Amino acid sequence: MTTVQTFTFNPFQENTYVLYDETGEAVIIDPGCVEKDEYEELYGFIEKNGLKPVAIINTHAHIDHVLGVAAVKRKYNIPFALHQIDEPYLRAVKTYASNYGFYQFDEPEIDRYLTEGEIVKFGTTELEVIFVPGHAPGHVAFVSHADHFVIGGDVLFYMSIGRSDLPGGNHEILINSIRTKMFTLPDDYKVYAGHMHATTIGFEKKNNPFFK
Ligand SMILES: [Zn+2]
Numbered sequence: 576m577t578t579v580q581t582f583t584f585n586p587f588q589e590n591t592y593v594l595y596d597e598t599g600e601a602v603i604i605d606p607g608c609v610e611k612d613e614y615e616e617l618y619g620f621i622e623k624n625g626l627k628p629v630a631i632i633n634t635h636a637h638i639d640h641v642l643g644v645a646a647v648k649r650k651y652n653i654p655f656a657l658h659q660i661d662e663p664y665l666r667a668v669k670t671y672a673s674n675y676g677f678y679q680f681d682e683p684e685i686d687r688y689l690t691e692g693e694i695v696k697f698g699t700t701e702l703e704v705i706f707v708p709g710h711a712p713g714h715v716a717f718v719s720h721a722d723h724f725v726i727g728g729d730v731l732f733y734m735s736i737g738r739s740d741l742p743g744g745n746h747e748i749l750i751n752s753i754r755t756k757m758f759t760l761p762d763d764y765k766v767y768a769g770h771m772h773a774t775t776i777g778f779e780k781k782n783n784p785f786f787k
């Protein structure tokens with residue numbers, strides 16, 4: 576069984592996730608840590624639970640989701656994976672980071688590209704990569720069919736959806752991604768979003784104001 580641990584980091588209140596199972600192997604999704612105490616919280620949790628991180632996988636490359644990638648990658652000497660379409664958006668972070676008060680963005684290298692339909696494996700866990708563009712053009716989400724959850728990034732939120740006014744964003748594409756890729760998952764699947772608390776596919780199909 577895969578356990579999902581949520582951390583909320585940086586001024587954007589971004590959710591960073593550590594997924595791990597009984598083998599102790601773990602992946603870190605969207606490490607947004609930037610302050611010393613945030614790194615300590617993440618590293619402390621990993622140490623206390625005896626986890627072995629094996630990869631960083633990202634839903635997309637907006638600044639709030641990548642602030643900690645380079646440091647976490649160095650700390651554990653693990654690969655970083657992102658969808659290729661979001662690579663230019665990762666490279667663009669250094670051009671706008673200072674607008675948000677981050678004057679020295681630590682830019683990570685990408686070790687491999689995530690592709691739609693691939694299965695990310697660690698321990699006994701399998702996560703299906705689904706392609707859900709619209710908030711970011713290379714946005715993906717990670718689905719556990721065994722444990723009925725999706726790490727959805729900034730696509731679908733509790734009673735809301737991701738912004739589409741950022742570079743590369745597109746509202747119609749986002750709506751279509753949610754309709755065809757998220758709402759086709761079973762209703763009981765829990766959605767761990769990039770911001771705010773978790774929800775479920777069934778609840779959002781019924782109550783999300785963007786799909787009335
Ligand atoms: Zn975003």
Ligand SMILES: [Zn+2]
Nearest residue numbers: 589639729769
């Ligand atoms: Zn975000």
